[in-house]
Amino acid sequence: MKNKITTYSLAHHKSLFANANNDKEYFYIQAEDHPYISEPYRAESYAIEFLRKGSIVMQTKLKKVVIHAPAIITLGPSVIRSFAKDSEEILIDIIFFKSQFFLHNQANVFFLSQYEFFENSDMHVFHLEKKNKTKFEQIFSLLKQSLDNNSNHQPSILRGYLYILIYELDFIKQITPNETIQNPIFEKFKEILSKEFLNQRSVQYYADALNVTRKYLSEIIKNNSGKTASDWIEEIIVLEAKVLLQNKEVTINQISDTLNFPNQSGFGRFFKNATGISPLEYRRKTI
Template sequence: MSRKKKEEKILAFNSLMEQYVHFGLPTDRIDANTQFTIHNLKDIHDKLPYTSLTYRANFYSFVFVKNGSGKYTTDAHTFPTEPGTIYFTNPGHYKSFEWHTLEEVYLITLSESFLKENVHPNIFQEFSFLLAETVHPKTLKPEIFSEFEQLYLQILKEYFSNSPYKNRMIGNLFVVVLLKIKEYFWEDYNPIYEGNRSSQIVKNFKRTLEQHYRDLMSGKADKPFRVQDYADAQNLHANYLSNVIKSKTGKPIGTWITDKTIAEAKSLLQNTDVPIKEISYQLGFTESTHFSNYFKKHTDLTPVLYRKQANA
């Protein structure tokens, strides 16, 4: 058993307010009337170290670590946080975090709808990196980090203002944040390809993949999509979609689906006490034996043994 009693199922939150209420953290710094938040985490965590439960956040998070230390996990990837670190996580992923020290660490969260309404209506065309599967953090030099600091502190000022144009001003300032991220995180990124038809197909496939597994976990869907289903979602021939995904990502579409299924299974096995039979049904397997064979084929471990080892 892990250090904290595991939940019966993975927690999922549609807003930071929901998350903080469930975790018993203060919410007085959060405006419940908007889908945007910003605050210094030092004002939230008065007792350190702090270790969160594993959860799924259905919103974007951007973290600016001027002075603090800890680590965070998104899906199966764990990264350290240290002074000068900037990172962001996308909706739908399993997350957890630890804070060992906190002095000045600002967190910004916002929904996809806030992005489209107040930042850019074609947000994923202008800032395609927001669809990236897992984004590695970046530790910047102090003089570069200060450029972000000026921006998030100005956003903080607007967030607590009473201006009727508050969201629009926040949106415009956040455009600059995204452009800075694009500049410093994707220095070698070629914007010529952002409008490429094949690139759009890959982005749409990734979005559909993420959404479908969210639907499976929430019970809105009861069977996994086949390649044909992903092709139908974009009105494409299945072979054409498969060729585009392989050529643009270097990974066959079947591998994308398998990797996502295994990642979801691992997180449920490690972070919940949900019976293996129920996990198999959640992931669309009609028989738990089929799930066990599938899992062992791709991990060399049975679900039972994986759960034992993960909790050792």
């Protein structure tokens, strides 16, 4: 069932931008607009985005942020994301690349996964100070030049610039205090929830996993997010359901099974209570 989860292919991403046609495992675009995809989705490729002008609304998993230029955005394939418009005028550079392209000749197949900013919703956005803005302008300019010059060494040159981008972003993370870190129990709850929500939707399970009482866990989550633990569990299940429902090759009954509901009608009631529409209505609206 896992391979049935809807993802945006690299070809589909290319189709969202004018004049972005090639058959390679990567592509670069500088755009004055962004395909604002409001429904949650995953992608098969990595993306590093340089927001030069304007602002954009991005949601990854359950975290929604308004991103103002200048900023770098990093997204890994497994991240559920959606975008909404915030400003009339933006300028954004995006490099998309498949992991198999980047890892060519790389002995460490886990190289990309060791950088949390590709997968962790609290780390996707890098707000740039003036000196870093200048640095990334230079890197992206060189990257664009290498792609405009269609030499035989283009893939190797591009990998070199991607390594530079990743190392520079990792350095920024190391020297920048993380002001988004909240209560460690809340942080651990989010981590466990992202791994276990398909099988565990009881608040008591997460309280036991964290060695705290259900009441104490609920208080911490409410104080740190304004939402209850039950809200978090419900919202992440709904998010996964929306991604799955966009794949018409998967039946609603299969989705119900994947999400561990006892039957399709139970899943239908849950989804309608949470969203106001049935799973079938949502599918018809989005496909």
